[in-house]
């Protein structure tokens with residue numbers, strides 16, 4: 328796993344999603360910000376990402392605060408994300 332430097336502010340889109348308790352948006356400012364800070368690579372295997380897969384580093388099921396936590400969101404490839412859920 329590479330070191331991620333979040334040199335941009337929490338995207339407004341994420342704050343809006345948190346306020347409305349809605350889904351994590353994957354097609355706008357949030358995705359573009361995470362894509363930029365990860366250079367469009369999976370945070371686990373470091374392969375190039377081909378889909379808009381924003382994933383939670385720490386599961387948020389037992390701790391809902393983590394769902395909208397800016398520092399908890401990165402990109403993961405389909406393979407790694409499936410391994411995470413096993």
Ligand SMILES: [Zn+2]
Nearest residue numbers: 369372404407
């Ligand atoms: Zn991966």
